[in-house]
Amino acid sequence: MKFAFLCKERTRSSGAKVAVVGAGPAGLAATGYLVCRGHEVDVYDKLPLPGGMMTFAIPKYRIPLDAVMEGVEDLQKNFGVKFYLSTKVVCGERHDEGDELARNNVDLTKLVEGYNAVLIATGTWRSRRLGVPGEDAENVVSALEFLLKLNLGRLGLLEGKLWSFRRVVVVGGGLSAIDAAEESLLSGAQEVYLVYRRTIKEAPAGEYEIDRLIRLGVRWIELAAPKSIVVENGRARAVEFQRMKLGEPDETGRPRPVPIPGSEFTLEADLVIAAIGEIPTPPLAPNCGDLVKYVGKDGRVLVDRGYRIPGTNIFAAGDVVTGPSKIGQATKQGLEAAREIDRLLSAKILVTAR
Ligand SMILES: Cc1cc2nc3c(=O)[nH]c(=O)nc-3n(C[C@H](O)[C@H](O)[C@H](O)COP(=O)(O)OP(=O)(O)OC[C@H]3O[C@@H](n4cnc5c(N)ncnc54)[C@H](O)[C@@H]3O)c2cc1C
Missing domain, CATH: 3.50.50.60 (FAD/NAD(P)-binding domain)
Structure with a gap:
């Protein structure tokens, strides 16, 4: 360059x-x-x-x-x-x-x-916060924090330890979410979920990138948003999600995700990555x-x-x-x-x- x-x-x-x-x-x-x-x-x-x-x-x-x-x-x-x-x-x-x-x-x-x-x-x-109960748990991090620490570690500049993880849940549908999911996989995670509140068509990262990640083994879940983080002894153990449906367009012109009552489900995780901007x-x-x-x-x-x-x-x-x-x-x-x-x-x- x-x-x-x-x-x-x-x-x-x-x-x-x-x-x-x-x-x-x-x-x-x-x-x-x-x-x-x-x-x-x-x-x-x-x-x-x-x-x-x-x-x-x-x-x-x-x-x-x-x-x-x-x-x-x-x-x-x-x-x-x-x-x-x-x-x-x-x-x-x-x-x-x-x-x-x-x-x-x-x-x-x-x-x-x-x-x-x-x-x-x-x-x-500075990363946007999820705004749900439990997000202050020590193993809930932003995509930026995750990628920064990962790169510092690779460069030999990290003070302290990196998280260890097997099951990772990434929340978001943009470039940061894609990179966090892919880097988790490359760093040895056995299961990586990428969860987005709209559909693949609306995801800012684009269908091509998401399809590529699915082929690499990332599990893509669309139309779901986090409702709370399940915390035990200060650590996140799972994320509770609620299913969404698409509603009228919002101020960005994209269909607004609307919660479906009674549709909650949980995903276990030992690292939760918030990648929402x-x-x-x-x-x-x-x-x-x-x-x-x-x-x-x-x-x-x-x-x-x-x-x-x-x-x-x-x-x-x-x-x-x-x-x-x-x-x-x-x-x-x-x-x-x-x-x-x-x-x-x-x-x-x-x-x-x-
Ligand atoms: C995970 C991720 C993946 C991305 N992938 C792509 C991609 O594939 N292709 C693409 O085109 N774009 C990508 N982007 C977007 C791209 O990285 C940014 O648009 C671009 O880097 C912005 O450039 P910038 O110089 O404005 O800011 P930055 O690159 O953020 O640089 C700002 C610098 O300012 C420093 N700084 C901040 N505050 C202070 C302060 N108070 N005092 C001193 N220094 C300070 C920071 O340390 C940083 O070095 C990606 C972004 C992210 C987060």
Whole structure:
């Protein structure tokens, strides 16, 4: 992966400094663009390796780690990009998934003062909760937590033990659910259930992916939603589900799942994985001050058409702006935001670095 694809090496210096917060595809693409335009870039990430979801969530058979690291090495060696890893950028207090891996905190306001521009590209590092009794049991985890720990373990970076499991129940019908189910199987689970509240036709992962998993041995159950987790001694022992039927379309245009009374059934499990979506996590917590007004109800950063928080030298791009999307979309946003930052730097509009 070549993030600095516009040039081979840094040939000139503009004298401007940009901080990129988040080393996922949006942040790395922006970094590549900015260094080719002669700007100095420092990248901050709370995790111990760059790459974001590409390194810690997406299975390696889809995005090889070596490809990501080659692109990162190119940025470091040929363009002098500094990576401050295991470093969480904060404004106010909030705990997101993966925060326990950060060894240092840096205040966003310090970056705003110390750089001409700051690009927030922090993605979606908090998972939606099931909202059913029992989900706080120790062996009920989010897909993100499961995949993150699995990858940390493979990279030799995991402190503590990974769960042991034979029967896994995954709840959800998107890409995270697919990856969690497949990785469970590849990690030695003997039975893996993938349970979705609508039908295969409505599942965001698509029929092709689900059929592929069924062929691998995953048991697909549609039209069922969790009602409670059966907990014994602090651990989930089973999940109680209720059967659904499809009703009128909801606000997304998809048929609403409607519970069928008296249709409950249980599935035993020694690991329950909730894979029902992720939420944007900008470093702008509720007690961050005035900037909070630029965080929408769904957690997304509200930027103008130039990816800028109006009246500031802060920009945002990628999934933290759009909500969960795809690598291509996040990369495109990172490039567009970088182009806008470069335009304003060239026009000497962003001159606040001290
Ligand atoms: C399980 C799963 C599978 C997927 N599979 C695919 C796929 O096959 N194909 C595809 O195109 N897309 C896939 N996606 C979606 C894709 O991964 C994302 O759309 C993309 O990674 C978003 O890029 P990003 O740069 O916006 O955010 P991310 O990749 O999430 O990167 C954000 C970075 O910011 C860092 N960060 C967060 N908060 C802070 C903070 N406060 N301070 C410092 N650093 C911080 C994080 O550590 C992370 O490194 C998948 C997503 C998931 C969850």
